[in-house]
Amino acid sequence: MSWRRFLRRDWWDRERANEIESYLEIETAGNIARGMTAAEAASAARRKFGNPSLIREEIYRMNTVFWLESLLQDVRYGARLLLANPGFALVAILSLALGIGANTAIFQLLDAVRLRSLPLRNPQELAEVKIVGGNGGMGVNGPYGELTRPIWEELHRSHPGFSGVFAWSKDQAVVGEGSDFQLANAIIVSGDFFRVLGVSPWRGRLTGPDDEHACPETTAVVSEAYWQSKLGGRPINAGTKLLINGELKQIVGVTPPSFFGLVVGERFDIALPFCRPQQQLSRNLFDVTVMGRLQPGWSLQRASARLAAISPGIMAATETTGYDPGTIKRYRNFLLGALPASSGVSHLRDAYDSSLRLLLGITGLVLLIACANLANLMLARAGTREREIAVRLALGAGRIRLLRQLLVESCLLAAIGAALGFGLAELLSRVLISSLSTENNLVTLPVAADARVLLFTACVAVFTCIVFGVVPALCASGADPVTAMKAGGRSTAAGRERFSFQRAIVVMQVSISLVLLVGALLFVRSFYNLMTVDSGLRKDGITVAYIGFQKSNVPREHLEEFKRELLEDVRSVPGILDAATTTMVPLLGGSWSHRITVGPLVGDSKFTWVSPDYFQTMGVPLLAGRAFNQKDTGTSQRVAIVNQTFVRQFLKGTNPLGRTMRTHAEPNYPSTVYEIVGVIPDTKYDCLRCDTPPMAFAPALQFPAPVPWTEIIIHSNEPSAVVIDSIKHRIAAKHPEIIAEFRVFGTQIRDELVPERLMAMLSGFFGVLAALLGMVGLYGVISYTVARRRSEIGIRVALGANRGQVVAMVMREAGVLLVIGVAIGTMLSLAAGRGANSLLFELKSYDPLTLAAAAGLLFVIGALAGFLPARRASKLDPMDALRCE
Amino acid sequence: MLILQTLALGPAHGHTIAHVIGLRSEDVLQVEHGSLYPALHRLEDRSWIASFWGTSENNRKARYYRLTQAGRRQLGVETSRWERVVRAVNQVLRPAEE
Structure with a gap:
């Protein structure tokens, strides 16, 4: 059949009508010429011609597709009925739109977080190389860090089963200087990163293997969004430079808008190339993610098998020193494997996957209830339309035809509801995503109405249409015309059956x-x-300062002393009640543990190095023994304060004071014996919902691996904004090169x-x-x-x-x-x-x-x-x- | 086929076609003239004939039809097929005469 013909059928109908008219005129004129009267002539012409309407209908039928035509009639009839009953239509459409919209929104989120592939060429070829089962908390772990740089270098050399490999890590970059710096999401990428991913430059060029040279790196690439917002979309040329991490970098190019990096839910701002530091690469810093494109014909299993085969060699070559023999043995036994990476990585998955699935179930049930209401309404309507249907049945309408007409009506409702719901979903998912974002963690998810989402909505609409349409339609079209007509407006036997269905x-x-x-x-x-929940920690009036003094060039042996002076500066700010440094701020994520031996027992305990006033600042009372004081220095006896869980787990509840524990050796953290001098109650460690692990605290001055940054916890009665401002000024006056960032503890926990x-x-x-x-x-x-x-x-x-x-x-x-x-x-x-x-x-x-x-x-x-x-x-x-x- | 043959002589409108078929067949093929129109519609749909509005002999508006190239080819096909059928039927009816 031809669509053109179908769509022009009305035009043809008019044409043919005119033509028949002209035949009749000619014939009549001929008849008159033969001597008939006008009336006789006209009727003779008609006789000769036959029935014009019938002829027209025949031609019309030739032009049309019968089922389509009657379907259109049904739709028109259904729409008329809905318009005649706007209250019902409005309630039905609105409840469907809400139900379908909520479902689609949740699905869209799930799709964006979990299902969608990265917007890259052939994303299914991407695979990630990981240690099977993880590294068991060994060494220092960066965000999304799976392997160390030395392991990456080995993989880069051999890359079995991959046509190309690349590595990247996530970091924060400080853009600008002094007190008006800004933090940017940075990714540090290996030379082949953009080439293997198949990202082509939007402006300028992207970094390649030539940019990977001795530190410091001199070039950088920015994302399109960052280029627009921070560089004003100016052309990229030799003069385009940014002060990143204290050094001027040449911005060589811009990535296309669709490329957000490999972390779903985040958008990178700046990409810096890997650089080779003067000293050896750290062998216990697990901060890079290694990915690659599989060679044609290679499956993940095959690549994993090859990776497992070469793992012992790689581990032997990258073995780290300074650990106890047990850990080294564990390291040697690490096996590498290839895992699918077509949809990138995201911590949103762990955080929201099960919640989103559950929510999808919940919205599905809500939709089901809404459908049930509609089904009830339809049933009630079917009751009032019993007579109409009976009349139509009596006049010879087929039951199938009638059923179809009733179904078309409900599908019309479902379709309008779905269309509205689809629009509503866009809005809802945007609101949902913005509610996921927090002050310091901006979630950017590209929720696009892609084919998968559309398909989902369509399926939901068809499902609802069937749920609320079929049964009432079956009931209604099953009515016996004679009974229905006889019963008039009153209930019938069929009604009782329908009524129990309603119940x-x-x-x-x-x-x-x-x-x-x-x-x-x-x-x-x-x-x-x-x-x-009582975390055992003070929440109100606590501000956390993250202070970096890499630019102050303090010699390593004076770092702890510098920190102590800095802390004194902070404490001298008016309005501050207490302040203390720590190596780990509780409840805001992160974890720091060491393997220890206490008597015959071996296990893991969390370790935190704090300045003497830490417990007082955090409002943690001392249950037994003494607090740290100024006499606990780098040269005195190593001491520790432990929590009750520690005492229960390692000392079986015996008096812990005076007992000792020994930490196992790790790079930069030689095996050390600590004497337990105090006990604190159990406080939450890394998260509110987690159980309290065994914890140990040691004096900051006894910290074995000084670094040029610190975290200071500040307790004050003043509003946090005032506190932050005065501390900023105090530090900037003395050390303008220091970078300080602040967080309000209570807000962060929320x-x-x-x-x-x-x-x-x-x-x-x-x-x-x-x-x-x-x-x-x-x-x-x-x-x-x-x-x-x-x-x-x-x-x-x-x-x-x-x-x-x-x-x-x-x-x-x-x-x-x-x-x-x-x-x-x-x-x-x-x-x-x-x-x-x-x-x-x-x-x-x-x-x-x-x-x-x-x-x-x-x-x-x-x-x-x-x-x-x-x-x-x-x-x-x-x-x-x-x-x- | 009959319509196509009629139009082979030159463009004509519906009324003429009906009359010509009637006259040529010496009124053996008497049909309701109206049933001609669906046939015309079908032929036009297959692009064997084309139509245009024109003025009839006695100054009335009428729709004229003419044969298209495809229609002319189709007429050839149909005519030869018809002749084959006629020959076959004749042979069955009067085998002795051959």
């Missing part, structure tokens, strides 16, 4: 609402627990809870929405019962039933539905809850209080939903009701 829908709605309400309460309570907050907010919202939708369903069905039993209630009232009895009768009906729904819902919640356990904090998914609260809440709103129609029933005037019969 089943409501029971399902109630049970699903309960599940979602339980989920919502669980997540909200879990979040509340996290917000109020920001760490963003995933939990998101989960609590969204599940709470959807839980309430589900409960409301479910109750609307209950209300609808009870109202419908009351309407149907109008005459019965009328008779009862006429026979002397009082209002209370009528209300009780209707409420009993609602109560039965509620009880069955809640019972089923409780079982479902218990079954579904197991999946959520890992996301909950100090709460079990079978928490009876939560279950009871959710059920109670449902009963209260359910009673309200039942009471409204019950009251209406009790106010029924028996005369009115009976006269209607």
Whole structure:
């Protein structure tokens, strides 16, 4: 068939009509010429011609595609019906748009975080080389760092199974100088990074192997976004330079806008090439990620097998010294393997994967409840349209045709709902992503409405259409015309069947609402627990300063002394109550542990080197022994303060004071014996939800590996902004070259809870929405019962039933539905809850209080939903009701 | 085929075609003139004939049809096929005469 013909069928129809007209005119004129009267001539011409309408219809049919034409008719009819009933249409479309929009938004996020491939050429060829099972916390680990630079150099030489390999690491770059520096997201890349990834320059050139030379690096590449915002989009030439990490770098080019790096959820600003430092590359700094493109015909398994085969050689060549024999043996046994890397890397995956999947399930259930409401509405409508349908059946309409027409109507609703929902999803996912971002961690996810998302929405729409359209349509088209016509406006036998189906829908709605309400309460309570959990640390009035003095050129042996002076400067600022340096700020991520031997026991303990006032600053009391003091210096006996978990785990609860522990040797951290001089209570270490590990603290002056940066914890009653400002000024006055960055401890801790907050907010919202939708369903069905039993209630009232009895009768009906729904819902919640356990904090998914609260809440709103129609029933005037019969 | 043959003589409008077929076949092939039009539509759809609005002999607007190149070829194909059929039927009916 030809579309042109189909689309021009109306035009052809007019043409042919004109043509027939002209035939008739000619024939009539001929007839008149033969001597007939005008009227005779015209009718003779018609006789000769036949039936013009029939001829036209025949031609029209030739032009059209029959099923398409009738489908269009159905759509037009459906649209007319919807317009005739705008209230129904609005409710239906809005609830569908909300349901579909929420589903699509969550899916979009999941797609962006988890499923989507990097916007690169042939991303499926990309693989990452990792130590199988990780490095077990050995050495120092950078963000997304998997391997050391020496291991990378070995891989670069051999790269088995790869057509090209590259390495990169993530870092922060300081752009600018002194107090008006800015932090930028930097990636440090090997020479082949851009070539192997297949990124072509947007402006200028991208760095290549020639840029990888002895330190310091002299060239850099910026991202398109950074180029636009920070360089004003100016042309790249020899004069384009930026002060990065204190040195002027030549900006040689710009990457295209689609390339954000390899970390999903972040956009890099600056890419610096690897450089070779004067001294040897660190062999225990696991800070690079190695990736490559597989050679054609090589699978991940084959590449992994080859990598495993050459691993012993690589490990032997890159072996690090200064560890205890056990660790060295472990290092030698590391096996390398190739893993898929087509969708890049992202810490968002660990943080949000299970939450997003759960949310997708929740929104799916909400949509199901909304669909159930629509199905109920459709059923009720089918009841009122019973006569219309009966008439059409009686006039000879086929049941299939009728079924199709009813389905077209619901699909029309679903399609409009989906289109609106799709638009809504764009908005929702943007809001969601911005709620993931915190002050210091900007999440940039490219949420694009790609084919996968569109397909998802389409599937959801078809699914909803089937769920809420098919059963009512089947019911309606199954009606027996004779009974329906006879019954007139009253209920029929078929109606009872349909009605029990409606009850089943409501029971399902109630049970699903309960599940979602339980989920919502669980997540909200879990979040509340996290917000109020006692970390054992002071939260209010604490400011953290990250201070870098690489530019101060302090000799290594004076670094700790310099830090002490810096701390004194900070402490002398008015308004500051206490301040202390530390090597690790608790609760903000990160971890620092050493392997230790205590008597016969060997294990891992967290280690932190702090200045004497640390415990006082953080509000941690000393349970036994003494605090650190000025006499604990680099030359005195090494001492440590441990926490209660440490005492339980390593000393089995015996008196720890005076006992010793020995750390195992690590590069820069020789084996050392510490005497335990004090005990503190258990405080949280790296995260609020984690259990407290064994912890040990040692005096800052005894820190074995001084570095030119430090973290200072400041306690003050002044507002943090004031504190930060005065400290900045104090430091800048004395050491203008120092780079200082500040964080408010309380805000940071809250920001760490963003995933939990998101989960609590969204599940709470959807839980309430589900409960409301479910109750609307209950209300609808009870109202419908009351309407149907109008005459019965009328008779009862006429026979002397009082209002209370009528209300009780209707409420009993609602109560039965509620009880069955809640019972089923409780079982479902218990079954579904197991999946959520890992996301909950100090709460079990079978928490009876939560279950009871959710059920109670449902009963209260359910009673309200039942009471409204019950009251209406009790106010029924028996005369009115009976006269209607 | 009959329509194509009629148009082979020159462009004509629907009324003429109907009459010409009627006259030529000596009124053996009497059809309702209206049923001609769907046939014309089909032929035009297959691009065997083309149409244009013109003025009839007695100054009336009428739709004229003319044969296209494709139509002329089709006429040849149809005619020879028809002749083959006629020959075959004749042979069956009067085998002795051959």
